[in-house]
Each structure stands twice: as structure tokens, then as C-alpha cells.
Amino acid sequence: MPGKLKVRIVAGRHLPVMDRASDLTDAFVEVKFGNTTFKTDVFPKSLNPQWNSEWFKFEVDDEDLQDEPLQITVLDHDTYSANDAIGKVYIDIDPLLSSEAATVISGWFPIYDTIHGIRGEINVVVKVDLFNDLNRFRQSSCGVKFFCTTSIPKCYKVVTVHGFVEELVVNEDPEYQWIDRIRTPRASNEARQRLISLMSGELQRKIGLKVLEMGGNAVVGYLQCFDLEGESGLVVRAIGTACTLDKLSNPSAALLPACNSPSKEIKEVPFSEDPNPNTHSSGPSTPLKNQTYSFSPSKSYSRQSSSSDTDLSLTPKTGMGSGGSAGKEGGPLKTLLRQQTQTALEQREFPFFTLTCFPPGFLVHVGGVVSARSVKLLDRIHNPAFVGIMGNTRSYKLLDWNSFSADEPETRDAWWEEIRQEIKSHAKALGCHAVIGYSESTSICEEVCILSASGTAAVLNPKFLQDGSLDGCSEHRLSRQPTYFSTGSEKGEFDFLPLSKDSSSVLGLEEPSPPSCGFCHIPYDELNMPFPAHLTYCYNCRKQKVPDVLFTTVDLPVEAAVTGKGCLIQARLCRLKKKAQGEANATAISNLLPFMEYELHTQLMNKLKLRGMNALFGLRIQISVGENMLVGLASATGVYLTALPTPGGIQIAGKTSSDITYEQHISNMQKKINDTIAKNKELYEITPPKLFALDPEVSTFKGQNTEMSEEIIGSPIPEPRQRSRIFRSHSESSDEISELDLSHGKKDAFVLEIDDADAVEDIHSLLTDAPLPAGFYSCNTEIMPGIYNWTTGLQMFTSVRVFRLNNVNLTNQGLNKIFNDLCENLLKSLYFKLRSMIPCCLCHVNFTVAVPEDELIQVAVTAVAMTFDKDQAQESWKASVDKALMKVIAENEEQLQFPLELCSDSPGAQPFSPRKGTVSLGLQESVSTQAIPEAQRAASVEYSSFANRCNSWIELVKVKALTIRRGSIKTTSSLEKASPQALGHARVRSTTAYTGSTITVVKMTPLSFIPGAKIVKYVGIINMFFIRETTSLREEGGVSGFLHAFIAEVFAMVRAHVAALGGNAVVSYIMKECVFMENPNKNQAQCLINVSGDAVIFVRESELEAIPVQPQTTSSQASNGGADVTT
């Protein structure tokens, strides 16, 4: 009996009138957990009842605590007939199970009914007393933290990244059970809501168990989805990245970990690039180039076998990666890298990471996007085990497919396994040992299901993957049990990784592979390139090869050097498909998929070039299947990476014709395209730096650059193009490849041939992409490259459109145009709606498409609009950094320890805060070529948009530094001790800030941060599923009125839950599912929405300035406490 759940029902308000005669309600409440139910008294004749109930106590297993939701039902008492239900509240008590999240859930919750929507509110208080249970064989995983955020949460420090975790549970869908024929829609909806809630709980618990097994304590980048497979059942599946996280004692300054032992700390200091103080002595900054390694072809090049073992699971392969180019050389280092990291990663079944944003230094190289799709036919998930368990005491016993599926050949689990294997082999082919930014999705239509997975092949710095290697001494000692995955790798060798060259690189000294471009360098071998591509020397460091285009699914690394601003790029495509059944249908879809991927890719490439950019981040390709069509939508954020060559223009080639008007037409079009490129370059401020014009290499190799001259023709910017074609004399084979390229393969990316109507359409649509209105920027990544001075304006929104195609005889082109217009108009509407926020940027623009019915296309967008300060130019923040720097120097003189503290602190406290991430060397260069070394150094310490903010922060650190020196014995365990106290403070602050108002304002954002504010605590994961149904569609304002109200209600319920947890914002908010079905003839509609995010407490930076005294006391107290523990 390891847990006691306590619930108190306080009051209700704004209840609906349930008794027409008196215009009042006699309300009472049922509180249910598991199979136990309590009831409050009836509070007669009131719309604002005050129950003030006793504490209802449930004594339950912690397994149940994790699985079951608390179910609160508000009813109207009726003496003569059955009591009428007013509505329900489901509360996920999981946040209460972790000591670091919320301690109490208390607040007003909307009372929700699946037919009537929100009907009043109820005030509830929930607490949990957990008893320590040391049972090794327990099935619960209480205490494992879950984060939707796809980066390391802001107030944590990562100790180890363990890797990929996944789980999947299936059940029958209550909507398709026989009982559904006799029960009311309400009962059926509630059964579904409850079931999914239960399944999510179980899924989370199981994943938690896996994490504990791996030695981790948290899941980051947790993505849970459900598949409504209709007749064949309901699948809830989740993926995530298991990590060991350490709480930073104080969110504003992470000093405690640094103070364990002064001697270590000095080594750790250099921006925590070096994680491994124990082995640090092996000489980290040995110039790599001087060492020679024998090249041994890795077995990763062995051909992977196609996983499509049946006709149905045809998996189009796409190494969409670096769309263009290749070279060779650079082998030895990479081989070494591969060898080293392989040892760390090879044992893992799937070296996948759902993270999209990494601590500096984590990402070594990026290969390119890898994706796999598979078409499957859904079968009823029938299993004898079901029957046996249904008779159990629980109403729904959930099945872990794994445990029963041994004899089932076609299981959901096996399907995903297959896809993941494929992804893994793609990554290997790109010379990468890991996949980052990994995600999975499905699209289901009738019995056909497309499973998709995609990610970015990458080479990672294994130091983070090693258990206990990142932190100080005590933690290391504690982790004695040999952990699952990370054995046997010799740590010393990792220091040779190009990126771990720590201090010198960040300090702006001569450096062979600076972090600003290192990730662009190709990980694969030039001689064995997985696909034809053009390689050039990196424009940043001139030492390594880079591809000419880079596609990734991750966020732009904070340290990356970018020229100008980025923008949202979308490729849209519809393909008609014959209606078919069963296998024929699946085969037809399988056949179409590769073509769709190819076309989407081509579109992306063209649009990228049209904007004069050379890299895509956050690429997300969604292909949705409908009865008679497939819809594909690819979204990404285009940027100009300084390290990559300037992209070529787009050349139009017509068929050979003597017709003068035709020629005229062609040249007009060419001119238009060239104009657009020029305009875009201006708009996105893309002015490639001319820093390397005098680089000796350029002059040396220019002479050999002869065969490229043809390609320059038609390119609007021949000058930089010329520079991009530099090859070493011995790189003959790569020259061949590039020649081959010109005749086929990737040629279309540069030359558009107008030989049929299709191509004309393509070019036309290319040019009709509406330009952004002045003052707007958009991207689908966390942050907009090139915008740093965010102000506090924040507006998260969801917009949904459904388009009905009435014209049955549509062509592919017609369909494409409609779909394209649909997306463009939607974007235009957004710009119009948000015009009051100008200048602003739409961030994390997330489109989802669906084909809910025969002739319907549904597009849903969730994004956040954030304001930024236009006038505060980069110069001003540079000035502020300079100012801060002066202080640092001044401090430096009198207090040696201080700058070290500062340094070690910044990456720890805000490891990837995009807003104030380290400003890279490359960026400095693009801003101003004469950036002084000091400025660079200060910039890498911390960048903040406001000078005073920066100063006060340094002040704060100073205070802390003093405190730390005073304390004598500190251990890491003191860190643990410190956290609750520090949080207590934060909590008090945040609640006092809102006293007086009855409703906490809750911000919502799909990003992992809140501009102008610091996240001080994560109070729990939000994962909610709602169904809304109506049988009076017209009366509720038609489909739009219905959905508008429902989305508003979902927002309201999310906000209420967050507020009850003590939070004031949701970060990493995502609407994972929005399934809308209607039957206007019957006046009915139904919608399912699944949302998730992380509830947090944030404090405005302006408020933070008042804090410095507080953390001082906290930290000293805490460290004293810690001393007691260890001595």
C-alpha cells in the first residue's frame, strides 16, 4: 500500500441550471479512483454550491497511482428519477508522484461534458502521501520525470543521455465494442476518454520502468500518440529519450555543481566542454590534423537489407540528406570518430534521440535526414489473452503488446521495429551512428495505415552518453553498478573529438573545427558516399568538407554560424489515387509514396534556392492518406549557414525551340526568378561574408576550378558560385560525380525544364508563394535565426481549416493548386490576425494535414507569435555584452575564481536556452569582422538582450561566488537537498505574484522557453485527451462554431490544470491530434483532440533581479545540509 491519495471537494460555481422549475441545481460530487468511489453531500438549490467536503482518502498501489486518473463527476440530485450528470473532471495525478514536480493540485477545474462542453467549474484539492517502497520488483516507476520538451529542460543539467525508449499498448476501441450500440454517445465518449487516460498512464509507467532500468531518472522529448485504428483497435504509443538529469539548485545560477571540488572545477570550467575531469589529463587540445589514423572501412557500409518482406510493407527509402554533394578526404578523423562512438552506441538497439536541441558540443556532425515509411494493412488485434483479462476486476485491463505478441507475426510493435531498423541502417549509410530529432507518426484511412519515421543522421559526442561521465566526483562514485549500455568505452579517447576542444575554440583562438561549423562537416566518407553530392571546403574553417545543402529535422544549433534570417519553407503536394480495397490499395499507396517524397524534396530544394539559402532545419514531412488521394506536406525552416557554399540559382531550360515568343517567355520567367532570389536575399538579409576572399586556399585552387564554368551560366550570382566550386587536385572522383550530377540525378534542383504543363505549373507555384508581409517572419523551429531581442508578447494559437472538394473530376494539378492555396490563405489569415503584434515572428509553425473524408482536406496549424524589438539592433546587444565584459574583467583582477564560476555556470544553467545561448564565433564574424576577442569571450559566457539584465545577472553570480567560497565542504548531494528549498522560494514568489486575481494567467507556447522570463520549475507533464460530440450542430453555430468552442474549451482545461499544479505556463505545447468528423445531414459532429506540454513556473527576468539575496541564503543553507549528509 505505498500511497495514499487525498481529495477534497471545496466548491462549485457557475453550474448549469438542472431544474427548470426552480432555475437551480441540487449538486453533489462523486470522487472515483480505481474502484473506490466517495460522494459529497447534496448542496441543495444553488448554482454555486459550497461542499467543503472532508478529505476523501484512497489507499492505493503506486502502480495504480500512475495508471489511473482521478475521476470527479458532478451530478444533479433528483429524488424521483436518476441523477443527471452535469460533467466530469479527470485529473492526472502523476505530477504529484515526483518529488520535484508539484506537491499539491488545487484549483478550479472546468466541469466538462462530452456533449455540452464546459458546464461550470469545481474547486478541488488533491494530495498524495507516498510511502517509501524498496521493493525491487515493483511495477511502478514513480518519480521518473517526463518532459515533452525536446531539449534539456531549462532548470536541469544533463548528466547522461541514455537513449531511446519506446512503448506501445493496445486495446479495443470502446467506440467499436458491441456495447456501443446500446449505450449513449456520452457513455461511449467517456469510456474512450477514460480508457485513453488509463492507457497513457500505463504507457508512461512502463516507459518509466525502462528508464529506471537504464539508470536514468527522466524522459525528455516524450512524444505520445494514439492511433485510432477503428475496428482493429486503439494503439497508444510513445517514444522519448531517457536521461539522467540533475536539478540545478537555483534556476538563475547553477553554481552548486561547480563547487564540489575547486580543483576539478577549474578544469571543468571551459564552458563545460570537457565533461570528464577524471581523464582530462590526456591532453584535450591536441591538434587533430597532425595525427594520422589508418582508415578502416567500417562495417556500417554493408548494404542493409530491405525490410519490406511483404508486398504491403514497401518502404521507400530516402536518404534525403545533403541533397547535393560529395567529396572525399577527411577520412581518418572520421573513422576514428566512428570507431569511438560506435563502441558507445553500438550496444544500443536504436541509437535514436527524440531531442532536437542539444548541449553545445553534443552534436559533432550531421549527415542528413533519414526517413522510412511503410504501408500496412490493419487487422483486428485479436488475442485470446484479451478475453481472459477482461473478466478481471478492472473494467479495462490493458495489454502490453510485447508480452502477448510472441506468436503474432504482424504486430504494431514489429512494424515499428522494422521501420526503426531501416532508419538505423540509413543512418549508417550516411556514416552516422546516431539519429537525432527522431519522430514517428501514422496516417490511417480505413484499413490502410502508413507508418512513418524520420530523423537526422548524426555523429554525437559520446561523452554525454556515458553514465556519470559528465558530472563531478561523487556522482561518479555512486554509479557503481555497471549500466546497461555504456560499458567498455575508453574514455580517454573521446577527447580527440573535434568538438571537445573546449576552451580555445570558444575563446576565439585559432581552432581547426569551431563549433559554429563543425556540425556541417560531413560524417561520411568521401570515397564511399551514400549518394551523389557536391562537397566543398567549409566556408568557416576551410579545413573540412561540407555538403552544398544540408537538411535536418533538428533545431538550428545555438552555436551555428548563420547569415541573415531564416524563413518557413513548405512543399505541398496532392496525388490522386484510385479507390481500392485491401492489398490493392496498400500497393497503390506504396507505389505512390516514393514519387511524392521525390517531388516534395524537389519542391523544397527549389524553394530553398529561391530564397538564396542552403540549409533546412526542423524538416517535417507528413504524408496523409485518404480514400482517393494522398496529401504531402513538408515544412522546414530555411537558413543560410555561413559554413556552407552559396546556393546556385535556378535556371530554366525550355525545350529546343525556335519560337521567339517562347524564348521570350522563358527569359521572362528566368528574370522573374532571378529577381525573386535577389529580393529574398535582401528580405532575409543574406549577405554572404566575404571573409575568406583572401584565403590562400581560394587562390590556390581557383585555377583548378575549370570544369564548373558551364554551370555558372544562368546563375544569377556567379561570383560566389565560383568560390563554391573548389576541389583539391586529387579529388577526381568527386569531379566525376559532379559531372554525372549534371546529366541526371540531382540536376532538377538547379535546372527546371519546361517541357510540359507540369513544369510550368511548378514554376508558377514556386513564384506565387506569397511573400511575408512586412514585419513578419516565420519559422517552424524553436527560434528564428537572426532574431535575438525577443520582447514579452506571446500569442499561441490553433487554426483549423477544412476544405471540401466538390469537383469530382480533379486533376493532380488542380488538386495541388487547391491545397497550395489552402495553406497559403491560411498563412495570410494568420498574418492578418496577428497584425497588431508586428514586428513579430511566428515560431514553431506546425502544420498537420489530414484527409478525414472523401472530399475533405483538413489543415491544422498550431504556432506561437512572438514579438521582438526591431530597433534594438545587434550592435546594441553587442554593446551590452561588451559592458558586461568590462565587469567581468574588472572582477577578474580581484577575484580569480569568479570568471570560472561564471563560465561553468552558463552552460549549466541554461544549456540550450536558445534566447541566451552562447553566441558563436561565426556569428560574431557575420556581424562584424573585427570582433575583438574579449567580446567573443563575453558573448560565449552569456548573451542577453538587455544590458542591465546582463549586469544584474553578473552581480548575482558574484554574490554566489562569495557564498561558495565561504562554504567549505560541499558535495553533489547537497544539490539534491537544495532544490526543494530553492523551489519553495520560487513557488512562493510566483504565487504571491498572482494573489488577488481569481484566475492565474497561463501562457501557452509550443516552444521550450518563454521570452523575457526564466523557467524556475517544471511542475508536471500535461497530456490530455478530449472528445466532444454534438447532436445539434446547427444550433451550435455549425462546424466552425462547434470546433471553435471545443478548441477554446481545450485551452481552458489545459490552463486550469496548469494553474492547479501551481504553474503559470505550458511550454512545448503540442496539439498531437485533432480528428474531426461530421455528419451535417444528421446535424452531428464529433471531434477528438489530444494535447500535451510541460507545465512550468516562470518568473519574469525583471522580477528576478530582486532575487539575488534569496539564492544566497538558500545555497548556503543547502550546502551546510549537504555537508551533514556526507560527513
Place this chain on the structure above:
Amino acid sequence: MAMELDVFVGNTTIMDEDVYLLWLDGYTVSDAVSMRMKSGILEQCGASQDVLESDTMDHYRTFQMTERLLHNPSKLVNQLLFQIPPHRQNMLIERWGGGAAIVKITVQKCYKILNPFSPSLAPSLPPSLALTGRYYAFDEAFVREVLGKKLSKGTKKDLDDVSAKTGITLKSCRRQFDNFKRVFKVVEEMKGPLVENIHQNFLLSDRLARDYAAIVFFANSRFETGKKKLQYLTFEDFAFCAEQLIQNWTLGAVDSMVEDMDVDLDKEFLQDLKDLKVLITDKDMMDQHKSLVCTALRGKLQVFSEMEGSFKNLSRGLVNIAGKLMNNKDVRDLFIDLVEKFIEPCKSDKWSLNDVRLFLTQHTNSVRALDAFKHQAVWERYMRVIQSCILKMYHD
């Protein structure tokens, strides 16, 4: 081919002031779209008509959903469905808890910008308050039609005539009428000061709450305001008079501790008004009164001779009105009587406003010198209201 569904929902509810006004005025979506297009908004933002249509639809839906809350504005403050822009609302809500005095200041300040007749200044307002204020604001033309009428279904049925006459859309008329009725229903039976009740229950600005108090008061006593002779009077005139009546003639006026309605007139007082008749029935007293007034005003009044000539008529008129007030039916005619018996005769003799003021002041005060008159208190309570009403109503 058509857009089947098109919605936009923000975490922070976006409300466009201009569209809100159009919605309040009862325009259809298509009318609103064309009016917005005329405003040149498309050119400013480079948007197309369908963008505007979609935007307008979104706003209309939002307003329709908020309307339910606006009917009970105290709900609006702690509802969860819409997150109406944070800091300002937060500030306002905090002030609510802080005490009535601050509230009043806030509300009054807001009202200055919130004045329904100057919409252009409004965007800087706390939206929930602006919303309520706007929603409960009414058209001058409309309120003049309905003022003093019974807020019944019958009156509501006639709203199409009102709409036709005033040019205000029927939808808007209905909303305004329903607002009157809703406020009336809520405060009708309530204890305590009328303005304060309205203020508390509907979160209206001080000024708007006073206006509603007047509307409720008029509707309750059913004062006649629609006659042709009264057409020249504005709502503001009546609102002023209502305030005077509420402050002086209701039960609450005598004793603020009385737990009774502000809405009904003090019956006892109305009974007592009969006693004033002695001023005109007793010939000596009337002559004495006249000579006192004439002596005092000689040389001060521009229309002295006219006054002298019509004194008895005017005095009789004033006192007769008082005598009739005990009948409910005659109470309704209070304003028409004032116009017919006093204002019109003065106007025909070309009295200036100052003349009227001097006369009424002297006429009231001189009664004190009449030793035989025993009803000084009643007389003064009566004349205080009559005097200020007449002065307010004495214009073209």
C-alpha cells in the same frame, strides 16, 4: 468547392474593437466585411477579402460565445473559457479585491476612454471591462424610444417599429432592450442603493450604472416620456431628473439605513404632498406669497411684469402637480405636467433660464416666511426636485 470549416483560436482571446462595435450594432457578417473593407484595412495589411471574411467570422463567433458571459458580467471576471489579455485584466481584478474606492477610480478613468461614442480611443482599455461597457452601452435614439415603457414582451414586439424609426438594426435594438430588461430584473427586488447594485452586478462604469439606474427607475414608475411635447428632451435630461427623484423622493432618500428599494417613490411623502394645496387654496397665503416673491425679485427679473401676471397660474400649476402625485397614473405624467403647466408658459413669455432660476428659488424660499404654512419640510423636499428638474428641462 468551399471552406467547410475555418476557425482560429488564440490562447489569449483576440478581440478587435471595430468588429466588436459592428457586431454590437447588429450588422451581419457580410455587412461587417464590406464596412471593414471601406475602412481601408485591406490596403494597410495587404490582405484579401476572404481573409477579412474569415477574420470577421472568427470574431463574431467569439463574441457570440462571450455574450452568454456578458449577460452576467460578474461571471466574466472569473470564467475560464477565455483568457482575455493578461496584465491589464489582472490589474483590474486585483483592484476589485482592493476595495470599492479604488474600483470607482479605475472604472471612472476607464469610462472616460470607454465612452461609447468615442470608439477610436478604446483599444488601450482593459478588455473585459471594455467588453462589458460596450455591450451595455446603448444608443441615445433607442433609449428615448423605450424610456419609461414597460419592459415587457409587448414592448419587445414593437421593437421593429423602433428600429425602423431610429435606423438602428433590429438585432441591436433587441440586445439593448434585453440589457435593460436584464438589469431591471436583477436589481428590481434588490436592497440597497440602485446605482451601487447595478455597479456591483454588472461591473458597469459609474456613469453607465447611473444611466441604467435612470432607465430602471423610469421603467418601474412608467414615466411618460414619449409625448410630442417631450420630444425635445434628451435622455440626459431624464437621467438627471431620475437621479434627483431617486435621491429625494424615494424611501432611501429619507433614511439610507432603510432596507428598501430605491426604485419606488416614498408613498407617505406623496400623500403628504396633498397638504401643499393650502398654498393656492388659501387666498391670503397666496397673495402674501406673491408679494414676497415680487418684492424680492423686483428689478432682478427681466420679465418681471410677465411674472407678476402669471404668478398665480404658475404657482397653481406647481402645487397642483404635487397634489396629483399620490395617484400612480398621475405620477407617470409628471414630466408632461411640468412642461405644460410651467415650462411652456414661461417659454411663451420668453423667460430666460436665469429668470426661471431666480423665480423658482424665490418662490421656494419665500414660503418659509409664511407663518401659517405648516408643511415646510414637505414643500422643500418637493421643490428641490421640481426646481432642478425644471431647470434641466428648460431648454429648446
